[in-house]
Every structure is written in structure tokens, then in C-alpha cells.
Amino acid sequence: MALNLIRKSVFACLAGLTFAGTTFAQTAMPVTRMHTQDITSKVVYHIDSADQPLKALRNMRNHLDVAPKTSIVVVTHANGVDFLMEGAKHAETGTLYAPLISGLSARGVAFEICEITLKNRKLSTDQFVLDATFTPSGVVRVTELQNQQDFAYIKP
Numbered sequence: 505m506a507l508n509l510i511r512k513s514v515f516a517c518l519a520g521l522t523f524a525g526t527t528f529a530q531t532a533m534p535v536t537r538m539h540t541q542d543i544t545s546k547v548v549y550h551i552d553s554a555d556q557p558l559k560a561l562r563n564m565r566n567h568l569d570v571a572p573k574t575s576i577v578v579v580t581h582a583n584g585v586d587f588l589m590e591g592a593k594h595a596e597t598g599t600l601y602a603p604l605i606s607g608l609s610a611r612g613v614a615f616e617i618c619e620i621t622l623k624n625r626k627l628s629t630d631q632f633v634l635d636a637t638f639t640p641s642g643v644v645r646v647t648e649l650q651n652q653q654d655f656a657y658i659k660p
Contacts, residue, residue, distance in 0.1 A: 526582050544573040548655040557587035558594045560660035561604045568611050576608075577649060581618035581642030585627070588617055588636045602633050609635040618642030627652045 529644035539569055547567070567636055586592055587601045594601070605615060616639045617632060629638060639645040 507514070511544040544575075545571065546575045546649075546653065546655040547658055548646055549575075549576060549578045549658050549660060551578060551584035551587075551641075551660065552582040552642070554583040554586050554595075555595070556584060556660045557601060558599060561608065563658070563660055564608055564613055565604075568608075568613075572611075575655075576613045577613070577647070577655065579615060579639065579642050579645045580616065581621045584618050584642075585621050585625075585632075588615060588632050589627075590631060590633060598655045605633055605635050616642070616645060618645075 535563055549564060551557060551560055560578070563576070567574055567576065580588060588605065590602070592601045593599055609615065615633075615636045617636050617642050619638050621627070621642065622629065622638070646657070
């Protein structure tokens with residue numbers, strides 16, 4: 505008798521959940537897609553590794569090709585700053601980073617380097633491309649952009 509009552513209760517709960525899920529699915533609003541040329545958004549690309557830059561630069565170019573009104577800030581620290589050094593190139597392909605950075609900078613992309621990294625690695629600001637600027641802390645800057653300025657976060 506008690507087992508039968510438990511079975512009926514479980515069945516009633518499951519039926520209620522199924523009905524509620526079906527009702528929600530039927531009343532959900534359809535998703536509308538904006539024309540990509542009209543998208544205005546803010547994105548921070550976070551680079552902290554030497555193996556990310558070429559992919560990240562390609563992603564940024566594609567991002568701006570599809571949504572040109574996007575505001576992009578690239579924040580680098582640790583080994584992620586290396587691609588912003590004068591003469592830096594991709595280890596496997598030999599692709600120079602400076603022309604790619606200049607092209608993106610001309611499209612409004614901001615490149616920022618962590619000053620804590622400079623201090624820890626004994627690097628100086630004059631070792632970097634002119635398109636780069638400096639921020640006291642890369643991690644703090646990423647946090648500021650996300651939490652206070654509503655930037656979306658991308659880690660390539």
C-alpha cells in the first residue's frame with residue numbers, strides 16, 4: 505500500500521515537471537538575430553601565454569570583419585606580452601606580429617601590457633611596439649573591463 509502511494513506520488517511529480525517544461529517551451533520567445541554590421545559590443549581579449557597571439561590576432565580580425573563596431577581591448581601579461589615586443593614573430597610560421605598589430609590598431613584595437621610583468625621579467629617599455637600601451641596590472645585591468653565597463657571576455 506505505501507509502495508503504491510510512493511509510486512503514484514513520483515509519477516505525479518514527474519508528470520507535473522514534464523507539463524511545466526512543455527508549457528515553458530511553448531511560451532518561450534523566439535531568438536532574433538541582429539545584422540552583424542549593427543552589433544556594437546565591447547570585448548576584452550586576455551592573452552597570458554606565448555602560444556595564443558597568432559590565433560587571437562586572427563580572431564580579432566575576423567571579429568571586426570563581421571562586427572566592425574566592436575570595441576576590442578587586448579590585455580597581456582606573463583608570457584603573453586612577448587608578441588608585442590619589437591621584432592617578435594610566430595615561432596612556427598615566422599609571421600611577424602608587428603604588421604598584424606598595426607593593422608588591428610588602425611581599426612581601433614587597443615593593446616595593453618601589464619607593468620607587473622615588465623618588472624618581474626626585467627623588461628622595459630622601449631622593447632615593445634609603438635601600438636602598445638601599459639597598464640599597472642593585467643589581471644586588474646581584465647577585471648575592471650569585465651565588471652565595471654561590461655566587456656565580454658574572450659580567452660583565445
